[in-house]
Amino acid sequence: MSLIPALEALLGKTNVLTGPDTARLSRDWMGTYEGAPLAVARPGSTAEVAATVKLAAEHGIPVIPISGNTGLTGATYTEGGLLLSTERLNRIRDIRPSSRLAIVEAGVILSRLHDAAADHDLYFPLWFGARGSAMIGGVLSTNAGGSNVLRYGSTRALCLGLEVVLPDGQILDLMSELHKDNSGYDLKDLFIGAEGTLGIITAAVMKLVPAPRAHATATLAARSLPDALILLNRLQAATGGLVEAFEYMPADYMTRLEKVRPDLGIPFPAHRDCTILVEVAATAPALTTETAQGTLPLTDLLEDTLAALMEEGLILDATLARSSTQRAAMWARREAAAELGAAVKPMIDSDIALPLDKVETFLTRIAPRLDAIAPGAETLTVAHLGDGNLHFSVYPGDPSKDLYDRVITAIEDIVQDLGGSFSAEHGVGLSKLPSMARxxxxxxxxxxxxxxxxxxxxxxxxxxxVIPPK
Amino acid sequence: MSLIPALEALLGKTNVLTGPDTARLSRDWMGTYEGAPLAVARPGSTAEVAATVKLAAEHGIPVIPISGNTGLTGATYTEGGLLLSTERLNRIRDIRPSSRLAIVEAGVILSRLHDAAADHDLYFPLWFGARGSAMIGGVLSTNAGGSNVLRYGSTRALCLGLEVVLPDGQILDLMSELHKDNSGYDLKDLFIGAEGTLGIITAAVMKLVPAPRAHATATLAARSLPDALILLNRLQAATGGLVEAFEYMPADYMTRLEKVRPDLGIPFPAHRDCTILVEVAATAPALTTETAQGTLPLTDLLEDTLAALMEEGLILDATLARSSTQRAAMWARREAAAELGAAVKPMIDSDIALPLDKVETFLTRIAPRLDAIAPGAETLTVAHLGDGNLHFSVYPGDPSKDLYDRVITAIEDIVQDLGGSFSAEHGVGLSKLPSMARxxxxxxxxxxxxxxxxxxxxxxxxxxxVIPPK
Incomplete structure (x- = not known):
């Protein structure tokens, strides 16, 4: 029997998509990669994933796992391979509030896990724009980052246990709930971030943290990037490390924001060079219980720190969110990043990591090189500044491969020289293969x-x- | 040329020990494993480690890395292999206070890193009894744990980058200082905890954290283990997760303490069943600045929480450390564990991890099984209760292999049934190989x-x- 009827017999006809039915998964959401999979298999259990992988192996057909299809590197592109969708592996198997963990399947959407944790006054601290579509399987396979890495680490740091279907169809059960386990090699971390090249993640034990009882959020205009880092260190010292997000949006970001999403407004029209969105969050009653003056100690801490830095001239202007609506408006500007990025073509994007104190050096050095390669090219910069992760995109007007290569080479030269990485949080997939090789x-x-x-x-x-040919 | 003269030519005669000169490293500190290495090589640089490994490979001689020789599982035992001591790789290459990291070689003693960090008002948060001898290489190779894992994670969580000499003598440079880097497989975590079976760790980039400005430490008698866990959760809630240590010492520990180290005293002679050593630590001025009453808010938080639980009857008695001398005295009782353990032979020790809420179940179930197997056997129990890690030792009087196996089997049966691990923080080495196989x-x-x-x-x-034969 050929593979497709065999899969239909295994999974049921409705769970094997072919032809036009594969379209929603064979094309990535940015529209950069459009493949032609042999079919899409939608197994409904770990055992069915294992049987699917075995069948495909018997037929010598590659298997490409896909979950929320929100990736940015073409990691699920295939011509002729079998897309294995995790969308039916969508059970939250268990939430264990007293142990602060959730046992979830690979097809659970990130925001559903946020909601499920919130029901128990807990929080799953992985947060990024695509949270309404991204699924746990993809999040683990790419070791996703986002805005809260500064405080809670990347996906890797939030995972206690894993269930993986191996290339031969065996099920590897590493669903540990333990915080210490030194019984042999760390297999779990090998599959996290491997983008499906070593096996298919079907379920995981994820850590939850106490839900913050209060947030304090502000947008501010810093005098410069180094001044912004001084603010970050002061805030960390004052709060004992409670900074959850420290996001950087420079002038090019504001320019594009104004053009594409004028409804969101520009926070400081007179000071566009170094806009920072900062958020601190606390659980301890000492910081989250209203004072006699009717304010929150956490908000007071943020406000006092900002005021002191304004006094010193390091901050030029600042606004504190006084309501959840104001907080949401501040975040909306930051979360428009993907939309702003996609608004102009052709785009040359990058996802680089730098030592914290080297972000400014990178921006200073890349400007003249870009001027030489692509005079007048627009840029778009946005950074998780707290962990040194910069999304720096260039819009050269001209879509030529040669120009693309020269821009990427310029970026990578500087990143490498500064001890950075060409791939911070989006992974490698197809798009970063040449960078891996170089x-x-x-x-x-x-x-x-x-x-x-x-x-x-x-x-x-x-x-x-992930791995370039030799 | 045979291996030893070749090594002498490479490293110098004084750095190749043979015969009786190998004794201090060929015998583990507990005296359980006494091997007969061909020689001890003491390379002084990463390049010399690489050359040593290459030479040994050419001669077909196994290489066994050894650093502080404080391991507990016989991981450095060898008959005829080459011991590669990291003791001369002892440079702290750099401390970067603003980036909060230390770049250290494998032979740096843990307490030296503590001191070097303290010079910059920073802290390297890995803390256990053998810190005055244990070295970074061994700490990484065993993914060491200790008392602070609850707050800061195991060694793995504290390592940003690694330098490894591979079996073929190539140097793998993964000395990243980045907090985000998704460029391919997570190789670093494969070597951490591999106990030298995949390569030799020669240097690492380790995270530092702000040095706590204040500690609050108490010893208390809880009514029961579940009551102790209620205390832990209350304290975490009140402080926003500032508990650094939560150590459990039950009646058998107090009995042995009284016998072996009477000088240290028994904290609550009338309440010996569930003694807890708890420590919270803070950096934020709001918690560490003296109040008008002359107390620290952090200490007040601990005292208030303890008082509330005493009121409710969950805590039977408690003492707060009022000075650094009192704090040291409290820790001395806990850190006597290794000495207490070694005081009676034969000992059957274990290093198990359990889901937090299963520690009591384990102790309840093991007691009758031990009574059946080894009636009247003394036990010694001490636990990092905050992360579910229990060191449970049995002293059956009789050294027979059969009895040993039956005791270990009984322990492992219950641990496996409760979803625990037979190896929490000491690693596998030789002693846990049968457990790995089973x-x-x-x-x-x-x-x-x-x-x-x-x-x-x-x-x-x-x-x-680490890996048992098939």
């Missing part, structure tokens, strides 16, 4: 190839992604 | 074997450790 330590690449061969000798798990 | 998921074991073969095909890196 910039990744060859000893590390060689080791990755050995590991890939050892675990997936037939090279059927999302082949051609 | 208890570890066979799919996971098979995957570990594949990874080991892929990276170390000649099986020369600390062979025979």
């Amino acid at each position: 910039r990744k330590n060859p000893v590390a690449l060689d080791l990755m190839r050995k590991i890939k061969r050892a675990i997936d000798p037939a090279n059927l798990m999302n082949p051609g992604k | 208890r570890k998921n066979p799919v996971a074991l098979d995957l570990m074997r594949k990874i080991k073969r892929a990276i170390d095909p000649a099986n020369l890196m600390n062979p025979g450790k």
Whole structure:
């Protein structure tokens, strides 16, 4: 029997999509990658995922896992491979409030986990724009980051246990709830961030944290990037490390915001160079119980710190969110980033990480190089400044491959020189393969190839992604 | 040329120890494992480690890394292998206070890193009894835990970057200072906790945290273990997660303490069943600045929480440390654990992890099983209760292998049934190999074997450790 009827027999006809029915998953949401999968399989359980992977392996057909389809690197693109959608693996198997953990399947949408945790006064602290579509499987496979990494770490840091279907169809049960376990190699972290090239993540044990009882949020215009970092350190010292988000939006961001989303407003029309969105959050009653003056100590801390820095001239202007509506309006500006990015084509995007104190150096050095390569090119910059992660995009007008390569090379040269990474939180997929080949330590690449061969000798798990050919 | 003269030519005669000169490293500190290494090599740089590994590989001689020799599982035992001591790789290459990180070599003693961080008002938050001897290389190779895991995580969570010499003598430079980096597989975490079976860790980038400005420490007698967990949750809520240590010492611990270290005193002679050492620490001025009453808000928080629970009857007695001397005295009782453990032979020790709410179940179930197997056997229990890590030792009087196996089997049966791990923080080494064979998921074991073969095909890196033969 050929693969498709065999899959239909296994999963039921409605769970094997072919032809035009595959369209919603074969094209990435940015419209950059449009593939032609053999079919989309929608298994409904871990056992069905295992059987699907086995069947595909028997037919020598590659398997490419896909969950929320919100990726940015073409990691789910395939010509002729079998897309394995996790959308029916959508159970929250358990929430254990006293142990502060959630046991979830790969197809659970991130915002559903946020809601489920909130029902128990808990919080799943992974937060980014696509949270309404992104699913746990993809979030783990790309080791997603977002705005809260500064305080809680990337997805990796939030995962206690994992269930994985291996390339040979065996189920690897690492669903530990333990905070300490030194029984052999750390297999879990090998699958997190592997983008489906070593196996398919089907479920996970994720950490939850106490839901913050109060947030204090502000938008401010700093005099400069180094001044913004002084603010970050002062705030961390004053609050004992309660800063949850520290987002940087410079002048190019404001220009594009004004053009594409004028409804959202520009916070400080006279000071556009260094806009920061900052949020602190607390659970301790000492910080979240209203004072006799009717204010929250947490808000007072933020306000006092901002006031002191304004006094010193490091901050030029600032607005504190006085209501949840004002807080939402501040976040809306930051979360428009994807929309702003997609508004102009062609775009050359990057997702780079730098040592915290090197972000300004990067911006200072890249400007003249861009001027030389693509005079007059528009840029769009937005950064999770608290963890050194910069999304820097260039709009050169001209879509030529040569220009693209020269811009990326310029960015990567500086990033490498500053000890940074060309891939901070979006992963490698297809789009960063050339960067992997050019910039990744060859000893590390060689080791990755050995590991890939050892675990997936037939090279059927999302082949051609993450690791460039030798 | 045979290996020893070749090594002498490479490293100098004084850095190749043979015969009786190897004694201080060929015997573990507990005296359980006494090997007979071919020699001890003491390379002084990463390049020398690489050359040493290459030479040994050419001669087909296994290489076993050893650093502080404070391990508890026989992971550095060898008959005929080359011990590679990291003791001369002892440079703190850099401390970067503004980035809160330290770049250290594998032979740096843990307490030296504590001191170096303290010079910058920073803290390296890995803390356990052997800190005066243990070195970074061993700490990373075993993913060491200790008393502060509850707040800061195990060693793995504190490491940003790694430098490793691979089995073929290549140097793998993963010395990243980045907080986000998704450029391919997570190689770093594969070497952390691999106990030298995949390569030799020579240096690392470790995170530092702001030094706490104030500690509040107490010893208390809880009514029961579940009551102690209620205290932990209340304290975490009141402080916003500032509990650094939550250590459990039951009646058997107090009995042995009284016998072996009477000088340290018993905190509550009338209430010995559930003694807890708790410590909270803060950096925020709001908690660490003296009040008008001359007390610290942090201490007040701890005192108030304890008082409320005493009122409710969950706590039977409590003492707050009012000075650093009192704090040190409280810690001395807890840190006597290794000494108390070694005081009676034969000892059957364990290092188990359990879901937090299952620790009491374990103790309730193991007691009758022990009574049946080894009637009258003394036990010694001490736990990092905040992360579910229990060190449970049995002293059966009789050293027979059969009795040992029956005791371990009884412990492991219950641990496995409760979803725990037979190896929490000490690693596997030699002593836990049978447990790996019996208890570890066979799919996971098979995957570990594949990874080991892929990276170390000649099986020369600390062979025979961690992964049991098939």
